[in-house]
Amino acid sequence: MKLPCRTSFGAHTINIRTVTDSLDAHVYGTWDEPELRITICEGPADSMKFEALIHEYVEAVNSLLELQLDHAKIQALGLGLAQLLARQEYEEEPAD
Numbered sequence: 747m748k749l750p751c752r753t754s755f756g757a758h759t760i761n762i763r764t765v766t767d768s769l770d771a772h773v774y775g776t777w778d779e780p781e782l783r784i785t786i787c788e789g790p791a792d793s794m795k796f797e798a799l800i801h802e803y804v805e806a807v808n809s810l811l812e813l814q815l816d817h818a819k820i821q822a823l824g825l826g827l828a829q830l831l832a833r834q835e836y837e838e839e840p841a842d
Contacts, residue, residue, distance in 0.1 A: 749764055758782055760806055761784070762783070762799070763785050764786050766788045768787060774790050777802045777805035800827050801824035
């Protein structure tokens with residue numbers, strides 16, 4: 747799965763990097779607010795990388811907007827959004 751190298755949220759540019767080394771047991775991504783950087787581990791399956799990326803997006807929004815969501819809510823929101831985005835269906839375009 748190809749991940750973006752950056753995104754933006756409001757006036758903030760968030761860099762996204764992948765690393766080949768494991769971050770920690772059962773940790774597939776991190777959000778570094780001072781550096782405005784998301785790091786995603788290259789190792790897990792594509793679905794896990796996608797879920798990790800969405801989770802770190804929620805972490806970024808939480809900290810940049812000072813929402814003060816607890817981690818359980820961040821996890822639930824991240825997983826829910828990842829499932830919604832991964833399971834989208836589109837109408838087929840009519841053939842010309």
